[in-house]
Amino acid sequence: MLDGILIGLGTALTPMNLIFVMIGCFVGTFIGMLPGLGPMSAIALMIPIASTLEPSAGIILMAAVYYGAIFGGSTSSILINAPGVASTVATSFDGFPMAKQGKAGKALAIAAYSSFSGGVIAAIFLLVAAPFLASVSLAFQSTDYFALMVLGLTAVAAFASKGDVLKALLMTVIGLMLSTVGTDQTQGVPRFTLGILDLTDGISFLLLVMATFALSEALIAILKPNDDSKRQEEKDASSHLGSMAVSKEEVKEMAPVIGRSSVLGFLIGVLPGAGATIASFLAYGTEQRIAGAEKGKLFGKGSVRGLSAPETANNAAATGSFVPLLTLGIPGSGTTAIMLGALIGYGIQPGPRLYIDQPEVFWSVIVSMWIGNIILLILNLPLIPYIAKVLAIPSRFLLPFILFFSLIGVYFVSFNTFDIQLMVLFGAVALFLRFLDFPMAPMILGFILGGMMEENLRRALLINNDSWSFLWERPLTLSILVIAGLCLIVPMVSPLFAKLRKAKPVETPTAD
């Protein structure tokens, strides 16, 4: 492991890679701060640039953009109560009240220290867990990978919000369907190309990500009428931050919260389909429960614990979500799905072999997380008053730029204008589906895993002489599929049980 850390340090600490971490953190914070644009859009916007770099540098850049964007999202949550991403919604519960009390600077500092600690502690867990899991998963076969991918996709349903399970599953299947467009990898047969030559290579994942996230987010903002009073509020918030000093008592109060939320966040981040949003809400809820009556009352009114817990947990979960990506090659979240797509674009197949074949990529990502977190703390925190000015940029200038960067990002990769037209079409469809509350992240997950899933299933059948018996004969495959089945069934059945329980009158025990 020490060798690995040294390899990682050697790669991540080269002057160029350090510059990429800095740029990534800065750009990520900048984009993440824009309401509506989250880490997925931020990473998608950076892929065209990252693809021109060598793999380690590109992945380091994207990882830096990832936690930069999470940090940026917290800033807009605290300052203007407009979370850039779902994972920073819980941050606004106590961050915004704190800012309203004139303590925006302090709230930002608490958020930054918590994010830093959560990220660093989780990176230590990652350092231990990833190589271990990678060595275990070396024993995995195609059949197990197929089962793991099924688990990754069904886990989306397990963590979807109430009433959204079917929609999340359907969008996952739609993603899988879109992944079949293009020439079939094994038999060389064109599928769903409609006779269009440009579709022979399939749909580019970058195009799909840009269209469904960055482009549709910008279009949603365009559709909403201009609210001048809100712009003024944003301008005011970004210009009066107050002191950034954190007192000793507050540090003492934060320390145990950070410890607990880091562990919780990391563990949830590792689970496929869960992620930073669930981690942040769970950490907030847990802290509120154990805070006691007196401190608990402060939650929602500017509590230090209430701000520190979700901030720590979402960063720890972001780091944790790299575990399944790096060790199994299976993304645990929409963001890591995009990173997986980028890795595949480099010709790198994440999974247990990555740890052995390309240790410099594996370890430099882990080491860059520490460096990124340090840079976020020492560079971005003092610069926040200036970066926050982005909130005051009029949307009439900002939105066309976001559209332009999305379009040109895709065009720069393929140099095919057909991709721009396809992107506009996907953007329009995604916009409509988002208005109908259909989630986009499961679709991306399905799209990324689709090709791999089909390939692994085909390989498994080939190995097993076209027999499907491997699904139940291999214990590991069967176990994973059973868990996947539970992930699918439990969220569908539990509301029915809840309804039944409600329908039955509750018998209260009597004294005699």
Add this chain to the structure above:
Amino acid sequence: MLFVKDRIGGMLLLIFSITYGLLSQQIHLLPFQANSAFHARTMPEVLSVLAIGLSVLIILFPGSDEKPRFAGLNWGLGALFLALMSAYGLMVRPMGFLIATSLFLMIGFALLGERKWWRLLAVAVPTVLAFWALMTYGLDVFIEPLPQFMKGS
């Protein structure tokens, strides 16, 4: 409660899934491929059945009774931007990157309410020039800057 959000979305995706299913039957297979346990049509067929089933379930059991609210939104402006992006895609080659992008941005700013022409120019043109220089000289990604008729042979 017929036209709730979930039902409309479910309906649209049902149409998409049925179309996908029908198109999957047009995937050309060679005779020896058709007899194998897994071929190019297997996954699409399974997926179309799954998607049709899930769409029907959503239509029958919508998760919420919320109706879509389309009023009060600038749909016209949204459509204009979609047209603008499509036009940009068509013009970026014949007009060259610099002119097409500057025009795209300036029209975009104007559509969103910027009325001062000098501001349109001052924000769009230098940014586009700087971006092109960064991509060309900084990242070695060349994109034709000038219109087709001004290109050297």
